[in-house]
Amino acid sequence: MANSPSGDSVLDRLVRILGAFSAQHSALTVSALARRANVPRATAYRLVESMVSHGLLERRDNGEVAVGLGLWEIVNRSASANDLKTIAMPFMEDVNQVVQHSTQLSILVEDEVLVLERLSRPGHAVNAAGIAKRMPLHRTSMGMVLLAFSAPHVAEGFMQRHGTEIALYHQDFRRSLDHIRRNGYATFDGFIDEETTGAAAPILDNKNRALAAMGIVVPRESDQLPTAIAALRTAARGISRTLSNLPA
Structure with a gap:
């Protein structure tokens, strides 16, 4: 998987984005996700859109995103x-x-x-x-x-x-x-x-x-x-x- 100029891979960034959610922050704007995950905002928007399309994240009416049912389904296959x-x-x-x-x-x-x-x-x-x-x-x-x-x-x-x-x-x-x-x-x-x-x-x-x-x-x-x-x-x-x- 291709690395960024900073050396981290796309997978590294995906994991950090998913890890940015918590019990106190169950829904976040993409800008907030980018800050919490230490990912460039443009990259965060691109990755979030991809994860939303696959059901790993879901978009709320107010524009915030949250963990989606697709990710829950994958986790529960453990x-x-x-x-x-x-x-x-x-x-x-x-x-x-x-x-x-x-x-x-x-x-x-x-x-x-x-x-x-x-x-x-x-x-x-x-x-x-x-x-x-x-x-x-x-x-x-x-x-x-x-x-x-x-x-x-x-x-x-x-x-x-x-x-x-x-x-x-x-x-x-x-x-x-x-x-x-x-x-x-x-x-x-x-x-x-x-x-x-x-x-x-x-x-x-x-x-x-x-x-x-x-x-x-x-x-x-x-x-x-x-x-x-x-x-x-x-x-x-x-x-x-x-x-x-x-x-x-």
């Missing part, structure tokens, strides 16, 4: 993510029946938690997790579970890259991860929202490494937390067993 979500959904529904707030499924992507699925009830506690949203590893119970049950070099690398941010929330990060491994789950109060408690359990492979995490969010100091954690751990183990029985 076999591994679909297998995980399909298997996890009945277990998530059972947990959500117990919790009566919200339940989410996530994986580790780079240095963040990527939320794959979320179920919520009317009147649920405040929950910053949203489908396809990325969240900080060290500030979520899901992220801490994913780190605790990942290969040792994963957590060590994360600590080396983010030591300053980690210190704001954890006095002894390694001890926190050890505690999670011993207990088999993580729970933290008020890391994202002061009024809530998050808890998560790992979904493990045959080597006891985290494939994913299932989490819940309930009001802080909720008396249902022990029951919810028990249901969460049971569900996570059930998903782990089901995944281990899939054909290779």
Whole structure:
């Protein structure tokens, strides 16, 4: 694919344009996209028009563009993510029946938690997790579970890259991860929202490494937390067993 004078390829620019969208910026003008993606405006207009024609982006009545259904369809063809979500959904529904707030499924992507699925009830506690949203590893119970049950070099690398941010929330990060491994789950109060408690359990492979995490969010100091954690751990183990029985 042809490179620009700056050395980046068309694919590089396409990826940056798509990456410019976020939960806070779900629709943008082409000029704003060009700035956020660091792409020349003329090039951004040309690439956006091409992506709109293929359904990867859609144009709003006000002239802004947003992620299109075509891109959503492509993303949802991911076999591994679909297998995980399909298997996890009945277990998530059972947990959500117990919790009566919200339940989410996530994986580790780079240095963040990527939320794959979320179920919520009317009147649920405040929950910053949203489908396809990325969240900080060290500030979520899901992220801490994913780190605790990942290969040792994963957590060590994360600590080396983010030591300053980690210190704001954890006095002894390694001890926190050890505690999670011993207990088999993580729970933290008020890391994202002061009024809530998050808890998560790992979904493990045959080597006891985290494939994913299932989490819940309930009001802080909720008396249902022990029951919810028990249901969460049971569900996570059930998903782990089901995944281990899939054909290779």
